[in-house]
Amino acid sequence: MLKSKDSPNSLDQRNATRLRVLEHIRTRGSISRTDIASALQTSPATVTAATADLIAAGLVKETEGETSAKSAKRGRPRVLLQLDGRSHLVAGLKVARHVISVLLVDFEGNEVTSHMHQLKDVQMTPVAFVATVRLALEEACDRINGSIQQLAGVSIGIAGLVDAKRNFVHWSSSITDRNVDFSYLFSEGLPCPTFVENDANLVAKAEQLFGQGKGLKNFLVVTIEHGVGLGIVLDGKLYRGERGCGAEFGHAKVQLDGALCQCGQRGCLEAYVGDYALLREMTVTGHSSEMANVSDIHVQANSGDQRAASVLARAGQMFGLGVSNLINLFDPECIILSGAQMSMEHLCSEDVMNRIKNGVVNVDAPLPEIKIHQWGDLMWSKGAAAYGIEQVSILKVQELAVQHAP
Amino acid sequence: MLKSKDSPNSLDQRNATRLRVLEHIRTRGSISRTDIASALQTSPATVTAATADLIAAGLVKETEGETSAKSAKRGRPRVLLQLDGRSHLVAGLKVARHVISVLLVDFEGNEVTSHMHQLKDVQMTPVAFVATVRLALEEACDRINGSIQQLAGVSIGIAGLVDAKRNFVHWSSSITDRNVDFSYLFSEGLPCPTFVENDANLVAKAEQLFGQGKGLKNFLVVTIEHGVGLGIVLDGKLYRGERGCGAEFGHAKVQLDGALCQCGQRGCLEAYVGDYALLREMTVTGHSSEMANVSDIHVQANSGDQRAASVLARAGQMFGLGVSNLINLFDPECIILSGAQMSMEHLCSEDVMNRIKNGVVNVDAPLPEIKIHQWGDLMWSKGAAAYGIEQVSILKVQELAVQHAP
DNA sequence: CATATTTATTTCAGTCAGTAAAATATTTAC
């Protein structure tokens, strides 16, 4: 058997099976034991044992939901299983420059409540950061007359370089210090298991658990906001790179010695597609004073302004080039373009899709599907919640093992 | 336990352990049982069982090689284990446009002999292809007075889209037909297990087994020849993409609507770096008649020809841009630039390395190491042999299980 | 030189996850 003290994420063989069953129930919504057994290529006996444990732990429940029409023959009817949403409350937080958005979800991922906590400072010390997170959580719990003690897990998304396995932040724009190990700070400052992860990775997690990546093994999520982010899911797992700083799609170079980027380098995709890049372009065309954000540019373009249209079009072309390169390199099952409508429109046009199509190496097989997912404001915190649910699942399954021992 | 009839590559739990032990002995050269146990995080008892099986099968042997100076204390000395090179003969083939190169190696990867088989036709029918491979193999075996019957495995590298798991070739420039399933043709036409794989992936395999990727989990191999290829190793395994057509680095776009590429698209890296691209550039500068290959351009540049130098320099800049993007996306442990000296010199210059360094997003952690590996002509067939050895290892370990049954 | 000590490896008697097959449960068909 495998050692179980390796890392907080390691699981012994049995827990791994239970977790696989749990995750399969989650992705399928509701499913019978028989179907789980055949889907996971395991014996019905194993599924019976695993589901019994999960039900005993309150993570899963049997439902009276009508068995699918398919098996409307005779024989003992299948009993459908589904997650017991009420079992655990999980919080997902996204820390942005001026606000922390908190989303409380049940164990199925259904929104319970949400809350915005305004920030005074863009950057905080690690200790102040944890205290502020706690405050934001308490405010959110107040909304449902609950307490922070009830939370089964908290997951925090921030921009920056994060080693999620160790709760270690190499660098983040929200935190004054570099190389902070939050594991001790979290356990001291918060009453429930807490996790931190890079925000683009969290959106990928959200797509995998609840969104258009459900059940897929290899897919990419491109996040479109102020900048461009990338989450890479390979073989069902987030790929983070060796030093935890892979997936820097926004700073992939699309032009030799091209436009100047915030990062100080030239030719980054973000320097053509990021909203500051678009606004910068508009100043050149003489519209500077009127333009406050990207939607203004859209308005201008839609009302026939050739220059605004040209700015958006170039961003689209560069974006298409970048996405086609992703396909050429990763050949994923699908690519999900994730963002708010405002910032995405010009990046999902037919011209852009053609640019992508024409930039991918020709093969017989059809192009990976490009899915467009327009999220609301809660995209990031929902991603955090998704990661939180996953981590809580792992914790709860591990606790199961302990209960069995005596 | 896992089912063992899944795919030809699947292994049950015990075989997986034996294979892990075998692979660990291979990467470490010679190692004691105790060290294997601690390296693989398993018990000494398990290692004893696994190595006993491997020794019985003739794959591994004990050596009298002096135990490493480190343990020159008292106590029972460790017994070192190493591969038994004589146990199996493996052939690696690379099919190029005008020649098939065959390399025969022993089970440790040592060259036994090599042979070049000239081809009349660039393209062959699947049946003719297998017959030609057989002929080339027989010629190679003749050189050591051996027979094709002695081969434990044959591995063939070709350019194109290959689904190696199924021995299925979607498309290759060497074969007239598309979508050919070679599994039947091989079993009919050749007396030993035969495998086919994309050639760039094979070079990655060679680096992993014998070269500078030994023991690494996440690394990239960029092959430089007529075109530019990429092999991706993630988590110790070749990453091939969903449709088997990932890693098309040569056709990643480095310039919007840039130079025309052989593939018909514009702006591909290969259209700036491939040797045909360099020669094309030179025609513009008026040197056309004298230039036959890339080394001529090097000669010109070294003798002070500004135009030749400029052609090489631009290729280097584009190449550096591409490599920096690989690092930004994959954040690997290292990148290995693999090729013959002639075609690489201008892509490994200090200018190019600076371009790479300046194109990678800044983090605290040091840049992934960029290793330059200059191979001879047998690079490709050595890669094929590496893959062949790996596949033969899997087969032999599986045979072990069968012998145990009765 | 005999003995104690140290380290490597093997043997042995469990342990535990997973399984096949039998048993049981629950339904429809007739």
Add this chain to the structure above:
DNA sequence: GTAAATATTTTACTGACTGAAATAAATATG
């Protein structure tokens, strides 16, 4: 009501792995 069909649970077993004890092979020490 009984037979047939299908789902799930129970039971007895298998086999990979393990810890602990046994054995092996060396050095240190007197």
